[in-house]
Amino acid sequence: MIDPAWPFFEQRHRDLARDLQGWCDDHLDDVHADDVDAACRALVHNLGEAGLLDLCVGTPDSPPDVRSLAIARATLARASGLADFAFAMQGLGSGAISLFGDEEQRADWLPGVAAGSAIAAFALTEPDTGSDAANIACRAVRDGEEWIVDGEKTYISNGTIADVITLFARTGTAEDGARGLSAFILPATAHGLTVAERIEVIAPHPLARLRLDGVRLPASALIGGEGDGFRIAMQTLNLFRVTVGAAALGFARRALDEALSFSTVRKLGEATLADHPVTQERLAEMATAIDASALLIARAAWQQDNGIADNRRAAAMAKLHATEEAQRVIDMAVQLHGGLGVTRGAKVEELYREIRALRIYEGASEVQRMVIARDLIREAHR
The missing domain is CATH 1.20.140.10 (Butyryl-CoA Dehydrogenase, subunit A, domain 3)
Structure with missing residues (x-):
């Protein structure tokens, strides 16, 4: 196990390891869930209430501390795989907003992510695109002050329960490859976004295939610049x-x-x-x-x-x-x-x-x- 006494770590990491282990002992007594979605919502809420999700968010100048994240994930996973999943997805799902979002985007979403009141997801994978992310086909077309998005995403963690999704879509041509991708903030309430399929896997998690059919996003939903998505x-x-x-x-x-x-x-x-x-x-x-x-x-x-x-x-x-x-x-x-x-x-x-x-x-x-x-x-x- 990661030993926070090693010279790679500081006193704050040692304090985190001690406090988090105590929290796990009190709150994660072999979590088993008949309703995985409800269990994940409850875990995110409880992690936020304990202040642990603060570790997942940051700013472009002060990104999340990776040593703290590593200690947290190792400790949570040892106690409960679902708790680790709930924690990790808050970080990955909101990571693009932390690292590249503007001040307004961060203010709109990161407090809810940290509090556990907004569940985050990261939508990159598609039915025909996995490790070759530069070839994604989901498309966003500019229409005045809006973007119109069409396509599918699959194996999206938290896809059935997310409140906010970091979405990657093609804004350039297929020939542009990686340079033609952009990142967007997609509220789960957006009209035209549907859960096309719940995906059951060997370790139950809230995974889904998402369909986007004429989803309209404001220009302000773009994270970073056009073409920065990859x-x-x-x-x-x-x-x-x-x-x-x-x-x-x-x-x-x-x-x-x-x-x-x-x-x-x-x-x-x-x-x-x-x-x-x-x-x-x-x-x-x-x-x-x-x-x-x-x-x-x-x-x-x-x-x-x-x-x-x-x-x-x-x-x-x-x-x-x-x-x-x-x-x-x-x-x-x-x-x-x-x-x-x-x-x-x-x-x-x-x-x-x-x-x-x-x-x-x-x-x-x-x-x-x-x-x-x-x-x-x-x-x-x-």
Whole structure:
């Protein structure tokens, strides 16, 4: 787990880790939700009431502190995957407004995001466009003092419950590629915006496919300048990429906790499962993978907070290693639990479903490997 006593962190991070752990102990006793939408709304409200969502918002001159976000996500994920999701989406969904919004846009939306009264979403992915974001087809056309938007977005987290959506649409031609994209603030009440499909995934979250049919937005909805959308999307994703690794770290740490707890009481002949050399080997592997991920996350978050000019490689390494190793750690925990590990309701079974998506969203593992390799090659040619 991330240790705030490490030199990457300051006293404020140590205080946050202590206070947040106490809040989790009091408020997140294995959250299970029959109604995922209602549970997410309640979690956002409670996180806002506790002042924790203040960590998610910032300004162009003072962006969110990545080390604080990483500590928060690791701690929340260890307690509840849904709580981590609710927290993270408030940051990602409003990140473009924090980093690139004007004073009026920030004043209109960020207080509600921080208070938990406005739920945020980030709409980039489309049915035919995932990692190749430069090729999105959703189109916004200027009509006097308005923009008319048509298209679809899919796998939109908080899509069924959002109040405000950061929307990326094409304002240039297809030939313009990434330079033809722009970012907009889309209120969920906008006429012509509908939830076309609720998407059910293995770890239940409020995901949706959204349809935009002649949605009219005022000129003031544009974030930054026309054509800035791709840069805004990539910088927003980069701000939060390390924290995806932190969430994976929280899941992995909980898996180790569960494996230790189970193996020390599970009888195996005259001894316990934990007395068996094979089990001890697995526990050692799990702990080592977790600490390696934590150090990569701490380094990348520290670099980002301290303005290291190009930390893409460190962020990609942190996200890649933490998510891939968390999948492996959780799989080992499931294996140690035997049949119980794949039984609905067991914590390790829940973790097994929760971790899988983290290797895909906000830059799939394959993309992170490309980022790392290309950076290494560029460095070698200097």
